[in-house]
Amino acid sequence: MTGTRKGRIIFHVDMNSFYASVEAAFDPALSGKPLAIAGNAEARRGIVVTASYEARARGVKPPMPLWEALKKCPELIVREPDFGKYRDASRRMFQILYEYTPLVEPVSIDEGYMDITETDTEMTALQLAEHLQRRIKHELNLPCSIGIAPNKFLAKMASDMKKPMGITVLRKREVKQRLWPLPAIEMHGIGSKTSEKLGKLGIHTIGQIAESEVDYLQARFGISGQRMYEKAHGIDNRPVDPSAAEEFKSVGNSTTLPKDVKDTGQIKKVIMNLADSVSRRIHRKEVYAGNIQLTIRYHNFNTITRSSKLPYPVSTRKEIFEAAWQLWNKYWDGDPVRLLGVTAMDLVEKGQAYKQLDLFSYTKDLKQEKLNNVVDKLRDKYGESSLLSGTQIKKGDGSDRSDLLRDKKKRGTSLEKDFMHNGLFNEEE
Numbered sequence: 001m002t003g004t005r006k007g008r009i010i011f012h013v014d015m016n017s018f019y020a021s022v023e024a025a026f027d028p029a030l031s032g033k034p035l036a037i038a039g040n041a042e043a044r045r046g047i048v049v050t051a052s053y054e055a056r057a058r059g060v061k062p063p064m065p066l067w068e069a070l071k072k073c074p075e076l077i078v079r080e081p082d083f084g085k086y087r088d089a090s091r092r093m094f095q096i097l098y099e100y101t102p103l104v105e106p107v108s109i110d111e112g113y114m115d116i117t118e119t120d121t122e123m124t125a126l127q128l129a130e131h132l133q134r135r136i137k138h139e140l141n142l143p144c145s146i147g148i149a150p151n152k153f154l155a156k157m158a159s160d161m162k163k164p165m166g167i168t169v170l171r172k173r174e175v176k177q178r179l180w181p182l183p184a185i186e187m188h189g190i191g192s193k194t195s196e197k198l199g200k201l202g203i204h205t206i207g208q209i210a211e212s213e214v215d216y217l218q219a220r221f222g223i224s225g226q227r228m229y230e231k232a233h234g235i236d237n238r239p240v241d242p243s244a245a246e247e248f249k250s251v252g253n254s255t256t257l258p259k260d261v262k263d264t265g266q267i268k269k270v271i272m273n274l275a276d277s278v279s280r281r282i283h284r285k286e287v288y289a290g291n292i293q294l295t296i297r298y299h300n301f302n303t304i305t306r307s308s309k310l311p312y313p314v315s316t317r318k319e320i321f322e323a324a325w326q327l328w329n330k331y332w333d334g335d336p337v338r339l340l341g342v343t344a345m346d347l348v349e350k351g352q353a354y355k356q357l358d359l360f361s362y363t364k365d366l367k368q369e370k371l372n373n374v375v376d377k378l379r380d381k382y383g384e385s386s387l388l389s390g391t392q393i394k395k396g397d398g399s400d401r402s403d404l405l406r407d408k409k410k411r412g413t414s415l416e417k418d419f420m421h422n423g424l425f426n427e428e429e
Helices: 018-026 066-072 083-098 125-140 152-159 172-178 192-200 206-210 214-221 223-232 242-246 264-285 317-331 359-382 399-404
Strands: 010-015 035-038 048-051 077-079 104-108 111-115 144-149 167-169 250-261 287-298 303-314 337-349
Touching: 010 083, 010 125, 010 152, 018 035, 018 048, 018 083, 035 066, 048 066, 083 104, 083 111, 083 125, 104 242, 111 152, 125 144, 125 167, 144 152, 152 167, 192 214, 206 223, 214 223, 250 264, 250 287, 264 287, 264 317, 264 337, 287 317, 303 317, 303 337, 317 337
Parallel strands: 035 077, 144 167
Antiparallel strands: 010 111, 010 144, 035 048, 104 111, 250 337, 287 303, 287 337
């Protein structure tokens, strides 16, 4: 069909087991073998970032500890991540998509949406998807699945239905038959915590979400409840937005101090508190940060921002503080300071985060995450200053703490920009 089609047609192009597939494309000997991408491969430590479908068939799935993966599949081939290689493959993949329409919205290094409604081609939507899939496989030797639907949500759900090398058409009139029987957690956008909360309400399937009263869902989940209800009915009016990938995704907080400060002990407490706030916010978003930025505004209003790319994505208050404190020690010029800010950048979803862990740090991180969740809930309930560690609170009657560690409303200015940033289009600094 040539020119404008009747109704929107959206593709969701999802690369299959991307990191493992890229490694196999570079080394054909890996093709068809159980392959896992993980840190500290030679030391047989770390966590599995992704695995080939042959490895998944043996029970190897991210984010499994590598020792467990090797126990399930002793013949597992392990490679350490090569992100430069993956970014290059991603660029080439998206370049192919852009040849057919400018309406391409990358949402991660290995997936993106295309609006092909007005693509000028003699091919039908299904033929175009088959053509794209064959071309990506032929030119890049990489498999992908493509979902075809009238909106982004349905296209995303469709691309997950057949992997690897699947093409699935999902029409709005098929939602009741094909989506409603699925568990609620399989709805794109519903994580384990939301699924657990839905279960406590007696809602276990997408169909039960659809059959609930929208006001009931809104009362318990806010705007997310309304969106769940709409998605369960196949409604999603979001456009494919190419500019979304050009914005920088970050979460940060800054605070103007009650008086100019140059005492490093007081500065340390402020940075600790800012790191704590940023950590809690990225936990709520279920993301990790690959870059930490520190903002320093001096008494004369001169302002500097300095950032540090991290060897692996982080999320804990301790990790964020340590990165920010290193920046402070490196770049502070000794003059009094009137404002400080800490920002987490290069955000990635938990499932895409990579960290080199040994057996002990893996267990420690799991315990730390559970502790963080408990502390976060208490702070959300009782305020920012509750449960601050001893090094964050100045000894005495608390008057100094009230100056430097103000409540949530007064203390911080949000530096957050809730947009998707794709580092795949930017060279490493």
